[in-house]
Amino acid sequence: MSEYQYYEFQALDRPLSGEDQEQLRAVSARARITATSFTNTYNWGDLSADPRRMVERYFDAHLYVTNWGTHRLMLRLPKQTLDLAAAQPYCLGHRVEAWTTRTHLLLDLTSEDEDGDWIEGADDSLAALIGVRDELAAGDLRPLYLAWLCALSAWELEDEDEEEYQTCPEPPVPAGLGELTAPQRALADFLRVDTDLLAVATQASPTTPKKSARPTKKELAPLIAALPQNEKDALLLRLALGPEPALHTELLHRLRGTTAPTTAPGRRSAAHLLDAAHTLLTERRQRAEHERAQARAQRLTALAREADSAWQQIEAHIATKKTNAYDQSVTLLAELRDAYAHTGRDTDFHQRLTRLREDYQRRPGLIHRLDRHGLR
Structure with a gap:
């Protein structure tokens, strides 16, 4: 399989000027560049610019996917x-980083999984994830907590220092981890957040319902009415002078700053979360194994009840003298052996198997298969 890298950048608050687009064209002659986006796929070579610098200067969101497991x-x-x-x-x-420029805060969230399945031709796009930006701007910190969980899972694989696990504190736990929005679910999938780790984290998540990232008219009206008159005048003036794409986000943050989703103090250590997630995984696997064992026991009991019919099927398969029919006979005989053993009738099975081997001793293909599967 050839190398694959996908780069996508989106400008949301301010469209790219003609000069911006010319400067970006110098980065890549093959990229698709519009007033709001930059996208390119590489099967050899690489982007000739630092994505961080590109986001700092031009873009509000960036997605990067490779076929060696980087998200x-x-x-x-x-x-x-x-x-x-x-x-x-x-x-x-290095998996969750934040820094600022003069005007912006930037987040860099990364997941690595070299052993993960790669689906060639998958629909790689920012579309499903971009909503978390508005949610973060509205004060919803669940996307950041999900990214922290992703980094914690990776740390478990890379670091064996138990003392660090014990002293690494959990960050504030946002409300509503048990009821993620669609963009947040997409982010959890994209960052490969461990489901057991998320389930453990959710146990400490406040149950207070989170306000929607898209506030209603009924919610906003009293908040706007409560704004000081001089602040309203300043906002209207900025709106009239426009365009100022970030004004909408800034205004919502100003209006809802005192009603942002709640968080609970992080009281657990990394070691506690990882151990609890491992316990949850072990318990789930044990339940699944128990359910499989129960289902198999039921199948074997049912087969034992229909043993005469099964023997007739085996005889019919053998009578065809076909290779694939011999294989089917041996498979059914192995199941019958287990069914007889399950019901405490091992002697009955072996007596009947002995007669079958004697009846067909001149069928070397069949006898060879029986021997190979321990049906003696």
Whole structure:
């Protein structure tokens, strides 16, 4: 399979100028560049610019996917919508990073899985993920917590220092982890968040319903009415002077700043979460194994009740003298052996098997298959 890299950048708050597009064309002669996007796929070579610098200067979102297991999402938000101090507790190693420029806060979220399944021709797109940017701007920190869980899972694979696990604190736990939005579910899938780890984390998530990232008219009306008159005048003036694409996000953050989704203090360590997730995984596997064992026991009991019919099928298969029919006979005989053993009738089975081998001793193909499967 050839190398595959997919780069997608989106400009949301401000379209790219003609000069911007010319500068980006110097980065790649093959990329598809519009007033709002830059996309390119590489099967050899690589992007000749640093994606971080491109996001800092031009774009509000970036997606990167490779066929060797890298999934990367970068987001840029106006500084007034998400404070660096609020984002930093969720940063962990190089997989969740946050920094600021003069005007923006940037997030870099990465998942690596070299052993993961790669689907060639998969629909790689920012479309399903871009909604988390508005959610973060509205004060919803669940996307950052999901990214932290992703980094924690990777840390478990890479680091054997138990003391660090014990001292690494859990960041604030956002409300509503048990009821993720569609963009957040897409982000959890994209970052390969461990489902058991998420289930454990959800146990400490406040149950207070999260306000929608798309507020209603009924919700916003009293908040707007409560704004000081001079602030309303300033906002209207900026709107009239436009275009100022980030104004909508800034206004929503200003209106809903005091009603942002709640969080609970993180009280658990990384070791606690990882151990609890491992316990959950073990218990689930044990339940699944028990269910499989029960289902098999039921199948064997039913087969034992219909043993005469099964022997007739075996005789019919053998009578055809066909290779695939011999294989079917041996498969059914192995199941019958287990069914007889399950019901405590091993002697009956072996007596009947002995007679069958004697009746068909001149069928070397059949006898060879019986021997190979321990049906002696």
